[in-house]
Amino acid sequence: MTDQFDGQDDDGIDGLQQAEPRQRALRKTAPIVPAQNVVGRALIVVIAIMTFLSCVTFGAVTLVRDTASVWENQISTEATIQIKPADGLDMEAALATAAGIASEFPGVKATRIVDRTATARLLEPWLGSGLDIDQLPVPRLIVVTIDETNPPDFDAIRAAFAPKLPTASLDDHRTWVNRLVAMAHTTVTIGVAILALMLSATVMTVVFATRGAMAGNGHIIEVLHFVGAEARFIARQFHKQFLLTGMKGAAIGGVAAVVVFIVFSWWSSRNMATPEGDQAAALFGNFAIGLAGYLGVVMVVVVIGALTAATSHATVISYLSEIDDRQSDIA
Amino acid sequence: MIRFENVGLRYGMGPEILRDISLHIPPRSFQFLSGPSGAGKTTLLRLLFMSLKPTRGLITMFGKDRTRISRTELPLLRRRIGVVFQDFRLLDHMTTYENVALPLRVRGREESSYRTDVVELLKWVGLGERMHVLPPVLSGGEKQRTAIARALIEQPEILLADEPTGNVDPQLARRLLRLFIELNRLGTAVVIATHDLTLMEQVDARRLILANGRLDVYD
Numbered sequence: 043m044t045d046q047f048d049g050q051d052d053d054g055i056d057g058l059q060q061a062e063p064r065q066r067a068l069r070k071t072a073p074i075v076p077a078q079n080v081v082g083r084a085l086i087v088v089i090a091i092m093t094f095l096s097c098v099t100f101g102a103v104t105l106v107r108d109t110a111s112v113w114e115n116q117i118s119t120e121a122t123i124q125i126k127p128a129d130g131l132d133m134e135a136a137l138a139t140a141a142g143i144a145s146e147f148p149g150v151k152a153t154r155i156v157d158r159t160a161t162a163r164l165l166e167p168w169l170g171s172g173l174d175i176d177q178l179p180v181p182r183l184i185v186v187t188i189d190e191t192n193p194p195d196f197d198a199i200r201a202a203f204a205p206k207l208p209t210a211s212l213d214d215h216r217t218w219v220n221r222l223v224a225m226a227h228t229t230v231t232i233g234v235a236i237l238a239l240m241l242s243a244t245v246m247t248v249v250f251a252t253r254g255a256m257a258g259n260g261h262i263i264e265v266l267h268f269v270g271a272e273a274r275f276i277a278r279q280f281h282k283q284f285l286l287t288g289m290k291g292a293a294i295g296g297v298a299a300v301v302v303f304i305v306f307s308w309w310s311s312r313n314m315a316t317p318e319g320d321q322a323a324a325l326f327g328n329f330a331i332g333l334a335g336y337l338g339v340v341m342v343v344v345v346i347g348a349l350t351a352a353t354s355h356a357t358v359i360s361y362l363s364e365i366d367d368r369q370s371d372i373a
Numbered sequence: 374m375i376r377f378e379n380v381g382l383r384y385g386m387g388p389e390i391l392r393d394i395s396l397h398i399p400p401r402s403f404q405f406l407s408g409p410s411g412a413g414k415t416t417l418l419r420l421l422f423m424s425l426k427p428t429r430g431l432i433t434m435f436g437k438d439r440t441r442i443s444r445t446e447l448p449l450l451r452r453r454i455g456v457v458f459q460d461f462r463l464l465d466h467m468t469t470y471e472n473v474a475l476p477l478r479v480r481g482r483e484e485s486s487y488r489t490d491v492v493e494l495l496k497w498v499g500l501g502e503r504m505h506v507l508p509p510v511l512s513g514g515e516k517q518r519t520a521i522a523r524a525l526i527e528q529p530e531i532l533l534a535d536e537p538t539g540n541v542d543p544q545l546a547r548r549l550l551r552l553f554i555e556l557n558r559l560g561t562a563v564v565i566a567t568h569d570l571t572l573m574e575q576v577d578a579r580r581l582i583l584a585n586g587r588l589d590v591y592d
Contacts, residue, residue: 266479267448
């Protein structure tokens, strides 16, 4: 026993009144729930990985979408008129007529007949060199350059050909473009679905981690309960730590993703003229995700951080309600 | 202040631990709650502290029907009750000072507003020199006094103490008892759950004896 307490045995309340004000400085107040009790490094790593994968998915979707739109634009600047040979058809005259008809339409910038030599070159991979094109019934092509901003009425062009050149057909590449657009949309949809799955997995991970933290700190929650702490106060002690963890993990993952994008972009610019670079560029464009992509990465980081905080808050509140309900159930 | 009328409690489908308990704890009263081990003293204290709901009967806490007290009201009512557990339930990562100040912290008060009060109380219970020490290095008696100080810091209307002298020697037990008497004189109602007859013989106070789930009150 200390002397002070011994003294209090006799003077009790007087002792209380005579107590001296404190002189010593106290250490910084300890957190009610110690950080190391709540979240370990593992959770930060998991959130960082989830964020990284989400950002990479987001970046990949941006890349595919941009590349697809480039393809679409490139193709939509041209259309092709194809004239199939037929008995008694003067191919050269037909080509000139078709080019003449097409060039009269507003929105057609230019027409170019693919000549015999070029046609022979096109067929070379299948039929070999030294081909005499006149001996074979080979369709001939006219390349029509289109004004992108003011495209011509393709149906009207087709209708104009029909009476004079029944074997001519106009391919505006719409089928190909539509397929590309559909593919891009599918890729974006798959990407968004993967992103949603990643975010759901992150939420579930945080739920498990929060519940684990709550269970591991049951003794603290109990003490807080009986000193009259409100559920909101208890929840705040936990979700503060989770917000910090979420932001930390998300920032690490986001930075790692940005680094990966920069490295790939650097690699593709260094290997621009090589076969590997050309292959990659053919598939993914120039590997730059652009400002929108980087903003998206920032958005993913913020969303994951906020999601972590909101999830842990909701989990803590529901856990505390469960405790209350359990007490009621006992009775 | 607290009134029980024909209160019964059972855990799940088990037998009734408490049966037809009727009692009234008036303001500024002092009573011992006694009975053999396993008689239900702690359960009765938990009912008094509203951490359990009765299976049957009526409990009125500070004029409110227990069944009508909402989750949001519960913490506010608990703040009017101080509890000292037999196993202290101190937070090991917090110093004596921080443990005692915890009830004030959860009320959102700034440290500067309560620092002097906490230090004075710690000195009053004889822990002035131990306020920066973590509970694992405190002796049993010091832990007990820390737990008591934490229960008293907000000057509760009623103090519930579960075997407060169970871990200390008779001399310290007597001193702790004097501390409770002093508190009672200051206006706090006190309920001490104990099976220490020697302790009870030292004070002429009301006795609530629990046996076989029933309560007998000796005024």
